[in-house]
Amino acid sequence: MEPLFTILGRGRAGRALAEAWGGRVALAPHEADPGGLVLLAVPDHAIPCQAARFQGRCVHLSGSLHLQDVPSAHPLTSFRGRAEDWGGTPLALTGSVPEPIREAFVAVGFLPFELPVDQKALYHACAVLTSGHAASLWLGAARLLAEAGLELPGRGLLPLAEATLANVAREGARGRTGPFVRGDEATIQRDAEALPEAWRRVFLELGRLG
Template identity: 35%
Template structure:
């Protein structure tokens, strides 16, 4: 792979995408659109063609095996895992996005992509792939990889547990689940935008931000009666909110 990429370099670069899961198919299509010559997404039992790059889009536990199988056929070997170190590959490129498998190639435009390489050449290859997809590469070394991925999981996977809890409580209050999601989504969207712009402390509103513990107590009583399985989560979230709260007037 050339160390000074341009459109002609990309068109001569062959990439084998190994793994046909949620990310593999979307990534293969996006790389094709970017101008790479792409094989795949390949299944785990498919033969790997000779390629400049083999990109592993397999579960973390299968990376070592997939890497051994692909190594003889690729000049550079990379994975797209956020948490796995570079023990078995030359580089990593982790798209900082959630995927269902139904996305179009534009899903990569403007997102972050955590990259790392065992050599400067491998790191450059990861950066080139990310930029060709329209993503914004940033470096995360092996020592910080698990922590970075934990941050991503909190921001995506664990946020869903909070949203699901809100949906359950709304349902217990007589609001249908589909209606609750429709009604709460604008609130969630605005909250995330405020957090992005100002940070959690400045974005926090509501009774905890106002120091209105009487209202919090009424909320807690309702959850205790209508959705008791969520009470421990509610208490923990309220405690966490209190640690970031700053004095505010009416929210």
């Protein structure tokens, strides 16, 4: 049976989606030259060159980049190369995404919405803040503790991060806790002084943004 379309690029996104879609969709390396519809799952910097090869019959996965006449479908998730439960995960569509590709995303739980071109960069910056930057904060804090020789028992910082996210999901801004919310200035200053300079600035600036 002919595949519905071909995913080009066997990275984290390409492999995860190919596994979820099973045999209905083909997965190929980026040097391949498939016919029919192509879903470009290559790094953002490689998209312009690849899109030129499949003009008028490709869709890319970048949430930030916009190319004239090349539609995009950005899954608002963090892939790890395996199929997962994507129920309720937004899928940002820009331009005319062909029905077979749109339907394939919907079939595995994604919720499509139209993302205007002029809001792509803001949308993607907010995605980075929530994902990569949140991970950097969490991993950085764990590293500071380890460097100081302070070993937390059990699951370490993870229960705190999980409880915070669950509270915010339930209650919005009211779910946020900590010295900045309580206005505990002496605690804020004491904590800030315990941090290396770069982290101190992040600590104070992020705290005041909330």
